[in-house]
Amino acid sequence: MDNFLSFLISLFPRAVMQGTPLLLGSTGETLTEKSGNLNLGIPGIMYVGAISGVIGAFFYEQSAGANMNAFLAIGIPLCCSLLGSFLMGLLYCFLTVTLRANQNVAGLALTTFGVGIGNFFGGSLIKLSGSAVPAIVLSGTSSYFSASIVDSSTGNWFAKLFLTYGFLAYAAVIIALVASYVLGHTRTGLHLRAVGESPTTADAAGISVGRYKYVATCIGSMIAGLGGLYYIMDYTKGIWASDAFGDRGWLAIALVIFTIWRPNVGVGASILFGGLYILHMYIPSGMNLAVKELYKMLPYVVTIIVLIITSMRNKRENQPPQSLGLPYFREER
Amino acid sequence: MEKRVPAVSIRNVSKSFGRVQANSHVSMDIYRGEILALLGENGSGKTTLMNMLAGIYFPDEGHIAIDGREVVIASPRDAYDLGIGMIHQHFKLVDVLTAAENIVLGLKGRLDLKAASRRIREICDAYGFEVDPNQKIYDMSVSQKQTVEIVKVLYRGADILILDEPTAVLTPQESDKLFAVLRNMRNDGKAIVIITHKMHEVKALSDRVAVLRKGEYIGDRPTAVTSEQEMTNLMVGRPVSLNIERPAPHDPKPRLEVKDLTVRNEEGIVRLDHVSFTANSGEILGIAGISGSGQKELLEAIAGLQVTESGSVTYIEDDGRREELIGKDPLAIQEMGVALSFVPEDRLGMGLVANMDLTDNMMLRTFRSGHSPFTDRKGPRHVAESVVEELEVSTPGLGTPVRQLSGGNVQKVLVGREITSAPTVLLTAYAVRGLDINSSYTIYDLINRQKEKGVAVIYVGEDLDVLIELSDRILVLCGGRVSGVLDGGTATKEEVGLLMTKLGGDRNE
Numbered sequence: 001m002d003n004f005l006s007f008l009i010s011l012f013p014r015a016v017m018q019g020t021p022l023l024l025g026s027t028g029e030t031l032t033e034k035s036g037n038l039n040l041g042i043p044g045i046m047y048v049g050a051i052s053g054v055i056g057a058f059f060y061e062q063s064a065g066a067n068m069n070a071f072l073a074i075g076i077p078l079c080c081s082l083l084g085s086f087l088m089g090l091l092y093c094f095l096t097v098t099l100r101a102n103q104n105v106a107g108l109a110l111t112t113f114g115v116g117i118g119n120f121f122g123g124s125l126i127k128l129s130g131s132a133v134p135a136i137v138l139s140g141t142s143s144y145f146s147a148s149i150v151d152s153s154t155g156n157w158f159a160k161l162f163l164t165y166g167f168l169a170y171a172a173v174i175i176a177l178v179a180s181y182v183l184g185h186t187r188t189g190l191h192l193r194a195v196g197e198s199p200t201t202a203d204a205a206g207i208s209v210g211r212y213k214y215v216a217t218c219i220g221s222m223i224a225g226l227g228g229l230y231y232i233m234d235y236t237k238g239i240w241a242s243d244a245f246g247d248r249g250w251l252a253i254a255l256v257i258f259t260i261w262r263p264n265v266g267v268g269a270s271i272l273f274g275g276l277y278i279l280h281m282y283i284p285s286g287m288n289l290a291v292k293e294l295y296k297m298l299p300y301v302v303t304i305i306v307l308i309i310t311s312m313r314n315k316r317e318n319q320p321p322q323s324l325g326l327p328y329f330r331e332e333r
Numbered sequence: 334m335e336k337r338v339p340a341v342s343i344r345n346v347s348k349s350f351g352r353v354q355a356n357s358h359v360s361m362d363i364y365r366g367e368i369l370a371l372l373g374e375n376g377s378g379k380t381t382l383m384n385m386l387a388g389i390y391f392p393d394e395g396h397i398a399i400d401g402r403e404v405v406i407a408s409p410r411d412a413y414d415l416g417i418g419m420i421h422q423h424f425k426l427v428d429v430l431t432a433a434e435n436i437v438l439g440l441k442g443r444l445d446l447k448a449a450s451r452r453i454r455e456i457c458d459a460y461g462f463e464v465d466p467n468q469k470i471y472d473m474s475v476s477q478k479q480t481v482e483i484v485k486v487l488y489r490g491a492d493i494l495i496l497d498e499p500t501a502v503l504t505p506q507e508s509d510k511l512f513a514v515l516r517n518m519r520n521d522g523k524a525i526v527i528i529t530h531k532m533h534e535v536k537a538l539s540d541r542v543a544v545l546r547k548g549e550y551i552g553d554r555p556t557a558v559t560s561e562q563e564m565t566n567l568m569v570g571r572p573v574s575l576n577i578e579r580p581a582p583h584d585p586k587p588r589l590e591v592k593d594l595t596v597r598n599e600e601g602i603v604r605l606d607h608v609s610f611t612a613n614s615g616e617i618l619g620i621a622g623i624s625g626s627g628q629k630e631l632l633e634a635i636a637g638l639q640v641t642e643s644g645s646v647t648y649i650e651d652d653g654r655r656e657e658l659i660g661k662d663p664l665a666i667q668e669m670g671v672a673l674s675f676v677p678e679d680r681l682g683m684g685l686v687a688n689m690d691l692t693d694n695m696m697l698r699t700f701r702s703g704h705s706p707f708t709d710r711k712g713p714r715h716v717a718e719s720v721v722e723e724l725e726v727s728t729p730g731l732g733t734p735v736r737q738l739s740g741g742n743v744q745k746v747l748v749g750r751e752i753t754s755a756p757t758v759l760l761t762a763y764a765v766r767g768l769d770i771n772s773s774y775t776i777y778d779l780i781n782r783q784k785e786k787g788v789a790v791i792y793v794g795e796d797l798d799v800l801i802e803l804s805d806r807i808l809v810l811c812g813g814r815v816s817g818v819l820d821g822g823t824a825t826k827e828e829v830g831l832l833m834t835k836l837g838g839d840r841n842e
Contacts, residue, residue, distance in 0.1 A: 185444065186444055187437075187440075187441070187442070187443070187444040190430070190434055190437075190438065190444060191438065191439065193427070193429075193430070194427045194430065194438050194439075197427045197428065197429060197430070198425070198426075198427045198428075200425060201425040201426060201427050201435075201438070202427075202438070202439070203389075203409060204387070204389065204409045204419075204421070204425040205409065205425070205438040205439030206408060206409045206410030206413055206439040207438070207439045316428060316429050316469070316471050317429055319429075322428065322429075330389065
């Protein structure tokens, strides 16, 4: 039993760190989907959020050298990241809302595009830095992002479980809770839900459908982009390498379904997903490597099970927004 | 008579969708304290015109003035600000939200659902509505949803109300309740416009009648001095006969014999209870009953779409050969000449594919025939052409997706297709639901022509007057049981109505 507890205490912080990019990604995607936009570009947007932050941090570290200012070291990558993912969100909206392009195609294109952009600029920076290994190391910036209240080597279990993370991890939880509150308890949230459920109704009620879609999708993209930034600056301690982000973007979208479109549920669910995602590292050594791959499937298996259960229970509140993925044109007959 | 200032005056308004001219140079006035019935055939532009007042569409040209002041209505919000509220034919409600949430949707200020619920209750008490503010929309019946829509409009302080075919989905009792509320509102000084096809409603409810024809304003009459005949003539543009013929059946022979048919629905509730009757060739068998008395199940059981518990449906050919239909698959039944045209509440729900064009929808009936791997498009195109011509379907062309046609035209396509498939048994339910009066009579005429050809017609309808006039025999269903079979020539509305609500004993022939 004691053994199990200590296992949990060692797994939990890592699960949280794994889960934070997923939480940010899924909160962003939930807001987006509530407006009726199925943004499958989230993986690409998180990638762009990451590389934009890296670019900002890279040039700041180059120019500041040894005397880095904490405020700028955090502020510059943060703003760059937000700007990068905002532009991606804007592009998605322009394609799907203004031009009424197919959302699936636009989203998938954006993912491919974002990963390409990330790898292109990442590669360029590696060349600029003249580094021997194919990676950018931004340990200076990372030290500000991952600064925690207590050191992770602390003996106090409470502090170890809850106080050892960088500020973005806490921000992720706060953003998720705020998003939940806004969706459920404010007029803005009510209007947003109406837009995603039935744009014709929202339109007839005098709500500007296009504006809600644009704003929700762009804010959602910016939140998701922060997930990418967190991953590089905190989780990997400032090391950028091509394709390191892996399939986390897709996992974030799976998390949206898992949480049945509720960001507050995402706080716990992201930790569960994070834990499942890294569980394979804890299997006894010497075990067949194939088993490891089975473990990696767990988050997706759980998502499929949730989908099956929610579909079977068939409760209307647990279904995706009704007009998810559909373009809206007022004078369509 | 004193000069009244119109609440709304429309001047010279035009609107077109692509090549379809929905309204051209319409000028009309709407007054307070008056219920105006807006009449017109399907696709005559009534809904489009009203949508321009509600801010859904924007006029291509023309002016709109409210209380004598010229305004621009660019969005639904503008319309609300001007006190115009429209209750659309397809409700504009969000299913997963509660009544109160739907009602406050789009308003500004802090979200206070408790205060909103209180005001909703006040409005309900004032006009005699019944709405539970906390009920989810998906839990509501059609008439409850409509009530929410009306309350929503009143909540926003609308004093110009537009109702687009509000009774199309209501039972007669629900309609009466609605009319009482509308009269209350009129007496309260509100301006009310109602779009409807039902002439008796126009007579009972409205103060004035305005008529549109093919997008143009024809004129208005006080309801008290006009007649059903005059209104219809104005709508159609030429004198129309409002009499339904009933030619005597020619050489009727038993065609379809239904015996002890029992059907349970998925929940195990009996929907048809030992129903027996015979349908003869060259005869129209009308089926009357309160909606949900088993009409749908009966037709579907005959067409092979419904699992039956017991009983038999026997098809009798001209030479006396008998064939059992129960257990056969729908396709085989269809090939024997049994055609089903069922018009559900949402017309596109059954029978037509919204995104396909007219020809393709005709092809749904025939694409299996022939042995070539390629489908025959010529035949269906001819069918489409003849349906468009005979039923006067207004469409830009045969290549137009059905989705883009107006509701009534969609229906003509559906009914027309079934009738032209040259059936020997024609099952038709609610064939004229939502159709204007002229199209309805065209359909009655078509059904009669089928009868003269020797087809056994089973006609399920809502309008009792028509049912009695059209049918040779009337079978009355009540709670899934046959409560009586009457002769169409001698039956009265009262008789049928009585049988619809209670089992009339053994009056079977």
